Amino acid sequence: MPKLNIVSAINLALDREMEKNERVVIIGEDVGREGGVFRVTDGLQGKYGPERVIDTPLSEGGIAGTALGLAVGGLIPVAEIQFEGFMYLALDQIANQMARYRSRSRGQYPINLVLRLPWGGGIRAPEHHSDSPEAVLANTPGITVVQPSNPYDAKGLMTAALRYGDPVIYCEPKRIYRAIKAEVPDEDYEVPIGKAAAVREGTDMTIVAWGAMVREALRAAEELAADGVSAEVIDLRTISPMDSDTIISSAKKTGRLLVTHEAPKTGGIGAEIAARVYEEAFTSLLAPVERVTGYDAVMPLFKLEDYYLPNAKKIIAGARKILNY
Amino acid sequence: MLFDRFDPLKGEKLEIMDKDGRVNEELRPDLSDERIKELYVRMSVMRLADRTALNLQREGRMGTYAPVYGQEASQASAAFLESGDWLVPSYRESGALLMRGVPLSGIYRYWMGDERGLIGIKDLRVLPVEVVVGSQPLHAVGVSWAMKLRGIKSIAAVYFGDGATSEGSFHEAMNFAGVFGTPTVFVCQNNQFAISVPRRVQTRSKSIAQKANAYGFKGIQIYGNDIMAVYAAMKEAMSDAREGRGPRLIEMLTYRFGPHTTADDPAKYRDASELEKNKPFDPLIRLRLYLSSLGMWSEEEEYEIMDAAKTEVEKAVAEAESAPKPSPSDIFHNTWKREHTYLKRQESELLALLQETDGGASHA
Structure with missing residues (x-):
């Protein structure tokens, strides 16, 4: 089995689905000859031609809005917005339009498309290239949000997203785009949307993470294990709609829960997870839910970004808090 | 009046000094040769500062950086603003900031990942570096609108590229400017590429300049590597804006010699022959030829200019790197x-x- 990184795994998923289904088209800035600024669509224009891998004018709203139209017109667009910070320029099309089209038309116009967005910090990039605005999307009914943390899931989630039947925002953790190589089957498989996965079993506490933070959570769990603490790590994989059951049953088992995300704390997904755990596992909890997150301040430029972002050290400090509660 | 004489709808473009340094005397603006020499020297510093930033990035001493190599004459337009005027930059404006008087050490520091590098820009009426493509024209319209409403005779010059004209906010800015007659000068540096995407994929319009017509004001297409054309167009646009004759759009035709930023490799999307074809149109070459024909430039003098530039740039690097880390x-x-x-x-x-x-x- 070939060992691939996340970039190649997404590329492979797109390639295989484009081979199988001629309705799949890619649109975005620099996705063609350049193969995307992160090379995710590398080689696809050469293989499928400029009618299926299409460079567009520089307009996020244009890309998202016409992707909706392409979907209505019978294609399955994979639209790239170059960085998560530029998502806001497309937000009318995402939140007011693609999220509501199914409902507005009472099911006549489902929007089957994938919006790809490189996500998160840690790559020493300029402003608007390091944010994690997933909570904005999760607060938008009708939008499905996924984020892989490893190459296997990257391919499987993309394949599932392309066949999902609703708009899927596919967040790509750019910090670990090339950091992890893993075996990725060439054959067809899907990682189900809406299902979290326990990537490490444990009994003393639960850590919930997604994207690049899964790696930090696993590092923290490793260090905690050396001190005799058994931490379970759950990779959320789908941020919305969220797999509550997996989180709640883990919280009931371990009695302690920590959520970590790069996004600011207030109104973040951590708050949503905490609320669900309090609603359904309150009596099993041995300590309050701990959130290890970005701060309620603008993401700084890269001289300070390592201080801003959560990491294994911060997760361990948070873990000690709930272990010693 | 240049904006009337050079009609973008007829495909007319303003050029005053050609690539060989020959000047069309009929169009020669009131720019003294001493001032031209001074501009040449500053543009040389700009080029070295820019190349140095690229090198610093390659050595891991700077973050992503968007070079202005090839666009020095267009960037130098910022030198023609008056002190009360506003400069509204995109991220590819290190040269314009330098011409406006923003310290090079501060520009470096910003691109080294420290926001504090640009503390002081407010004194120069420079807005923060805008990274979101196409968002800042609206801010420029707002700032200059405020000047108009407050009866202050200052204008705002906003800098953006060909790619930005595809964003919805470009339309919004042009439209507001037209409707409210704001004293805004839209400076579009058409460097032919938005990362890898060529200008023809941004718009089917024959020019960007002609878009001004649709919003009810005037636009002009000029050769942006010609400092005389840049000066003449800026001067007229600023005077029109200042005197209440409305906003103006200047499309400066130029060419990005370097990458989009330090994060991409143009060899992947641009034929080397195209770059070579554009090299003779370098904004500095024509100035050397022009000044040399007046006996105001020689190779020996170039060494002196470059030595002084090197000293200035090295000092800026040292200052930026020795600045205390943010806490x-x-x-x-x-x-x-x-x-x-x-x-x-x-x-x-x-x-x-x-x-x-x-x-x-x-x-x-």
């Missing part, structure tokens, strides 16, 4: 005006953690 607390004290008690707690938690682990020294 982690800096994260928490710039987002909100008023004390944010929950954020204060977040700050205390981070500081306590840094204290506890290793004094923060190896954290970042």
Whole structure:
């Protein structure tokens, strides 16, 4: 089995689905000859031609809005917005339009498309290239949000997203785009949307993470294990709609829960997870839910970004808090 | 009047000094040869500063950087603003900032990942570097609208590229400017590429300049590597804007010799022959030829110019690199005006953690 990184795994998923289904088209800035600024669509224009891998004018709203139209017109667009910070320029099309089209038309116009967005910090990039605005999307009914943390899931989630039947925002953790190589089957498989996965079993506490933070959570769990603490790590994989059951049953088992995300704390997904755990596992909890997150301040430029972002050290400090509660 | 004489709808373009340094005397603007020499020297510093930034990035001493190589004459347009005027830059405006008087060390520091590098820009009426493509023209319209409403005779010049004209906010800015007759000068540096996407994929319009017509004001297409054309067009646009004759759009035709930023490789999307074809149109070459024909430039003098430029740039690098690192607390004290008690707690938690682990020294 070939060992691939996340970039190649997404590329492979797109390639295989484009081979199988001629309705799949890619649109975005620099996705063609350049193969995307992160090379995710590398080689696809050469293989499928400029009618299926299409460079567009520089307009996020244009890309998202016409992707909706392409979907209505019978294609399955994979639209790239170059960085998560530029998502806001497309937000009318995402939140007011693609999220509501199914409902507005009472099911006549489902929007089957994938919006790809490189996500998160840690790559020493300029402003608007390091944010994690997933909570904005999760607060938008009708939008499905996924984020892989490893190459296997990257391919499987993309394949599932392309066949999902609703708009899927596919967040790509750019910090670990090339950091992890893993075996990725060439054959067809899907990682189900809406299902979290326990990537490490444990009994003393639960850590919930997604994207690049899964790696930090696993590092923290490793260090905690050396001190005799058994931490379970759950990779959320789908941020919305969220797999509550997996989180709640883990919280009931371990009695302690920590959520970590790069996004600011207030109104973040951590708050949503905490609320669900309090609603359904309150009596099993041995300590309050701990959130290890970005701060309620603008993401700084890269001289300070390592201080801003959560990491294994911060997760361990948070873990000690709930272990010693 | 240049904006009337050079009609973009007829495909007319303003050129005054050609690539060989020959001047069309009929169009020669009131720019003294001494001033031209001075501009040449500053553009040379700009070029060296730019190349140095690229090198610093390659050595891991700077973050992503967007070079202005090839666009020096267009960037030099910022030198023609009056002190009360506003400069509204995109991220590819290091040259324009330098011409406006923003210290090079500060520009470097910003691209080294420290926001504090641009402290002081307000005194120069420069707005913060805009990274979101196409968002800042609206700010420029707003700033210049305020000048108009307050009866202040200052204009705003906003800088953006060909790619930005595809964004919805470009339309909004042009439309507001037209409707309210704001004293805005839209400076579009058409460097032919938005990362890899060529100008023809941005718009089917024959020119960007002609778009002004649709919004009810005037536009002009000029050769942006010709400092005389840049000066003449800027002067007329600024005077029209200042005197209440409405906004103006200048499309400066130029060519990005370098990459989009340090993060891409143009060899992947651009034929080398195309670059070679454009090299003779270099904005500095024609100035050397022009000044040399007046006996105001020689190869020996070029060494002196470059030596002085080197000293200036090296000093800026040293200053930027020796600036004290921002403290982690800096994260928490710039987002909100008023004390944010929950954020204060977040700050205390981070500081306590840094204290506890290793004094923060190896954290970042």
